[in-house]
Amino acid sequence: MRKLRIGIVGTGYVTDCHYKAFKQNRNAVISGMCHTYNLSHPKYREKQESLKKKCKGFDIKAYNDFNELVSDPSIDAIIISSTNSLHFEHIVAAINNGKHVLADMPVVTDIKQLAAIEKLSEEKGISIFPAHNFVYNEAMKKVKALIEDGRIGQIIHASFLSSHSISNNHLLGWNPNSELSKGEAMFDSGHHLIYQCLYLLGKPVKISSFKSKTILKSMDCEDTMQLSMQFVNGAMAVLMQSWSKDHSKMINGIRILGTYGSIVLTDALYFNDKKIMKMNDYMESFVRLSKAFSDNILKKVPPLSDLNAVHEILEITSNLYKTAEIESLRII
Structure with missing residues (x-):
């Protein structure tokens, strides 16, 4: 069985944790990353050079922007680790491109956004998995x-x-x-x-x-x-x-x-x-989260903390x- 190929949007500390965790996952692999800056942003070139260095160290692809990542047909799922205010936009784009989603907290920032992605993900048959890592310890x-x-x-x-x-x-x-x-x-x-x-x-x-x-x-x-x-x-x-x-x-x-x-x-x-x-240490919670995410996609195992929990939060x-x-x- 081919491993799930996963892309990450965002380049912060938590993305390093996700990368290291999926390195230990036999059923999935991080294959690419992009930052949250678009091509017209004044800091784009600076951020893109930093991204390329990071991705070279990880031996993964550095995408030019989120649109290129989310539309890549070889990518099965997206880890949303971008600026909080961009989560909704990025999740909607992921769903519309047929990508399953592992969303760092907050998944989205208000209940109307949550209702919209719930409806859309059900229509498209896409999993939205909250990255509530500590419950997997x-x-x-x-x-x-x-x-x-x-x-x-x-x-x-x-x-x-x-x-x-x-x-x-x-x-x-x-x-x-x-x-x-x-x-x-x-x-x-x-x-x-x-x-x-x-x-x-x-x-x-x-x-x-x-x-x-x-x-x-x-x-x-x-x-x-x-x-x-x-x-x-x-x-x-x-x-x-x-x-x-x-x-x-x-x-x-x-x-x-x-x-x-x-x-x-x-x-x-x-x-x-x-x-x-x-x-278990902090990193171990991400290892267990990565397995729970791949099990959700491949074996339909439900998350321990789901979108109902996100609604309550x-x-x-x-x-x-x-x-x-x-x-x-x-x-x-």
């Missing part, structure tokens, strides 16, 4: 099994916390621009927290939020955001994403408290304070930014 699957088997009883409270700095390339690129990114810390990196929370706990019935531009003053939006959720059974969760600092080794992770016990997923998986499984993010703008009760 073995430790995450074990957490879900512990919850579903009732091992910690009724969930009372959970926290999903992540703080890390971002590179100068992020700060000088499109990320700080709200028109291009459509949101900062929580809408971007915070997607990981939200889809993991949905995967483990389900959809909330109430949310509230706070945001702050505490350290990275040059950005349009927040560098830190906190989201509080309540679920139908009364359980609560807090999610916090920050781009401000790296001093977070003892803070980052998932912690879940239940009536029978607790789960902690940090450097390893702990059940009732006992280490029961090591935590977009509902939550749309409302959390609204609630963050509402003036809270002041106690001073």
Whole structure:
């Protein structure tokens, strides 16, 4: 059987992760890449030279632009790793050219766009696979099994916390621009927290939020955001994403408290304070994601976190930014 041939639009750090992951996939291969700049952009030549060097190192084809990549009949699927604001346009083009899609988060930036690509992909028989890589970690699957088997009883409270700095390339690129990114810390990196929370706990019935531009003053939006959720059974969760600092080794992770016990997923998986499984590294989550994507196309295996999850994420993010703008009760 011929391997799935995959092209990538985008040249950032995450595209390197995808490339390395698919190198370990027996059923698929990254065969080409393009950047997001079109031929008329003033930085096109500079970016194209950089792309050629990158692709030479990967031993893959450097396409002149996205149109050339997406229309190549030898390409079976496209990884969408472009600027957030371009995701919808690129996904629609991929579907219309018969290419399956692995879409980095956010898949698209609003619910109307999601409805449009769902309808179009169903009509064309194309898979749209969210790149929610963390749910494919073995430790995450074990957490879900512990919850579903009732091992910690009724969930009372959970926290999903992540703080890390971002590179100068992020700060000088499109990320700080709200028109291009459509949101900062929580809408971007915070997607990981939200889809993991949905995967483990389900959809909330109430949310509230706070945001702050505490350290990275040059950005349009927040560098830190906190989201509080309540679920139908009364359980609560807090999610916090920050781009401000790296001093977070003892803070980052998932912690879940239940009536029978607790789960902690940090450097390893702990059940009732006992280490029961090591935590795979970041790269391993992409390896497992790549296999899940090729299995979806070749064997029709459904994703663990699908477009329904994307719909719920977009509902939550749309409302959390609204609630963050509402003036809270002041106690001073």
